[in-house]
Amino acid sequence: MPSLLRLTYASRARFDDVNGSAGIHPEVARILIQSRRNNPRRGLVGALYFGDGCFFQCLEGPAAEVEALYQQLHADPRHHDLKVLAREEIARRSFASWAMKLVPNAAEVRRLMARHGRATFDPYSFDADLLASMNRLLIEGPDAKLAAEVVTPPPGAPEPALGLRYAMAVLGVVLLGVVATVAVAR
Ligand SMILES: Cc1cc2nc3c(=O)[nH]c(=O)nc-3n(C[C@H](O)[C@H](O)[C@H](O)COP(=O)(O)O)c2cc1C
Known part of the structure; x- marks a missing residue:
């Protein structure tokens, strides 16, 4: 069996964060749709969070597939400044039920930041403790409504x-x- 990898990285969006918007940013919705379409084919799962202009994404799957997607992501003009926060071998996937789970910009994340004395979501400066807490939130947190339902009414x-x-x-x-x-x- 190929070894399983979990890669967590941060990046900065090139588009403006629509602050205070109840819905999901249309660009994030498009990313989600692409991820949910492509990831199952590659045996990949994961979770995505977007807040204060920063992405925080966790990718899990066969090491070669995770690394290939991560390389591909560098060419995506919608974000830049990609930084690996953690690269760990895992025994099983934490996000097995999600091709790509989208955790909404929820009160839980803001509370976690506040507990660590932070006013904004800045994953580049996370220490190991905050990284572990954020990962837990991604695993336990709610999944946002399907992008298509939120962005455009049927x-x-x-x-x-x-x-x-x-x-x-x-x-x-x-x-x-x-x-x-x-x-x-x-
Ligand atoms: C923050 C971010 C996360 C992304 N995550 C994924 C992903 O998990 N899977 C994926 O296939 N594409 C993801 N993408 C999109 C890819 O960069 C690329 O646009 C897409 O895979 C192309 O898909 P297509 O060939 O089906 O059009 C992500 C893009 C961004 C900006």
């Missing part, structure tokens, strides 16, 4: 506000009808 799905307006208009017409019927009957 075609034909009415907006809730629109549905409400429609219901009120129908009610208005029905009431008008009742009033008119009563008036005519008199």
Whole structure:
């Protein structure tokens, strides 16, 4: 059996972080879709976090595949300044159920940073302790909704506000009808 590797790295996005946005950045969603499509073919799994303009990604799988993807990632213009934070041989995958899990910019991560006296997410300066805690959060944290669901609503799905307006208009017409019927009957 080929040896399994977990590679954790940090990088900086070349696009602006949309701060305070409830959704997932469209560029991150695209990365997620590509990862979920490609990784199963290569026996790869992992997790991705994006916060304060920085990526934190954990890749697990056969060592040769992990290293090949990591090399390929250097050519991606959406990020730069890639730095390996940990490279460790593992007995089994921690993210076995996810081709690429996306952990949302959650309160848990902000709390972890605050506990370590940090105002922002800066993985380049993580010590071993913070790296282990962040890895635990990735493993235990929630998976964000599928990118496609968050970025673009499914075609034909009415907006809730629109549905409400429609219901009120129908009610208005029905009431008008009742009033008119009563008036005519008199
Ligand atoms: C932060 C970051 C993480 C990425 N992670 C993966 C990944 O896990 N798997 C993958 O196939 N592509 C990943 N990509 C995208 C690749 O760089 C590349 O664009 C993609 O694999 C090309 O896929 P395609 O040949 O199917 O278009 C990532 C890109 C970025 C910026």
